[in-house]
Amino acid sequence: MTWMVTGGAGYIGSHVVKAFGDVGLRTVVLDDLSSGHEEFVPAGVPLVRGSILDTPLLRQVLAEHEVTGVVHLAGFKYAGVSVQRPLHTYAQNVTGTASLLEAMADTGVPAIVFSSSAATYGTPRTDLVTEDTPTAPESPYGESKLVGEWLLRDQGVATGLRHTSLRYFNVVGSGSPELYDTSPHNLFPLVIEALLAGRTPRINGTDYATPDGTCVRDYVHVADLAHSHVAAARALTDGRPLEHVYNLGSGQGASVRQIMETMADVTGIAFEPEVGPRRAGDPDRIVASGELATRDLEWQMRYTLREMAASAWEARTRARTSA
Incomplete structure (x- = not known):
């Protein structure tokens, strides 16, 4: 049994590949390396450099x-850049997802776990997002994920x-010292x-309707996320029923200022953040329930916010030292 991980050389994808390997499941990575890194793919895992738009390559x-x-x-x-590049x-x-699904149908591959996004919800009108919260994406990125x-x-x-x-x-975070988030x-x-x-x-903005005036967001550790991808893959392989959509959320959230304070703590670098204007379209708070994923996908918050920040800092500084 082999699972293909598209985007498997990226930050999240490489953690997913590692999680599959940790339980003895084979993977093959397909990645065009536009934002991924060849060195993120574990030794022994085949890496095919190519695009999901290349349907014949996918079939092969x-x-x-x-x-x-x-x-x-x-x-x-x-999401932000998608407004300029719809x-x-x-x-x-x-089109890329349609290409992949066509190749899967042509070769008889029966199961898929899809990386979607909280951007499908847009600005929710509830303090706690569930899978029943109406979708109302506000960017081409969010719209594309919903499609x-x-x-x-x-x-x-x-x-x-x-x-x-x-x-x-x-x-956020890192589940292995050699893997880290390179997103700009x-x-x-940042x-x-x-x-x-x-x-x-x-x-960006300190006048939001939150306890400390900064946006509150839902932060989850990348290794926890990867673990639930494996659980989803196993359930689909076994034919167990799954919901069509799951939120991988903490149910709590943290503010941007809390993130800054935590980073200062784990790095030992004392700083007072600069304050800039609000960014257009940033809602006060987005926090999601992970209850359904806990029930079906072994979803669990295994790391504190401090551990998330510390693992991210350790992985990035290690990479900088070894470069």
Whole structure:
């Protein structure tokens, strides 16, 4: 049994590949390395460099490696940038997913775990997001992820495809010292890179309707996320019933200022964040219940916020030292 992980050379994807390997499940990685890193793929795991838009290549990989399921993480993941690049976003996230599903149908691959996003909810009107919270994406990125979920649903009706979609919130930390987040847009790497460069990290807005005035978000550890991908893959392989959508959320959340204070604590670098203006479209609070995922996908918050921050800092500084 082999699972293909698209985007498996990226930050989240490499943790998913590691989690599969930790329980003895074989994987093959397909990644165009536009944001992934070849060195993130474990030794012994085949890496095919290519695009999910290349349907013939997908067919070839699925057939040659006798793939029995796919974890689909490849895509364009920058919500803010997607507003300026909507056509690129849709090509990668919608056309790319359709290409993958076509190749799977052609080669008889029966199961897929899809990397979706909290961006499908837009600005929720509830303090705690559940899977029943209405979807109202506010960016081409969020829209493209929702369309991806629809494609899986419709293919399930048409062909019997077994599938589930996991909606991520803010994925942070490191589950292995050599793997770290290299995104130029995520909060943890932005803070870390600022500190490493001797700059002061910045908070965008301090007048939100939250206890300390800064946005509250749901932060989950990447290793916990990866663990639940394996649980989902095993359930689909076994034919166990799964919901079509799960939130991987903490149920609690933390503010941006709390993140700054935690980073100062774990790094030993004392700083007072700079304060800038609000960013357009940032809601006060987005926190999700992970109750359904706990029931079905072995979802559990195994790390404190401090442990998340410390693991992220350790992995990034180790990489810097060894470079």
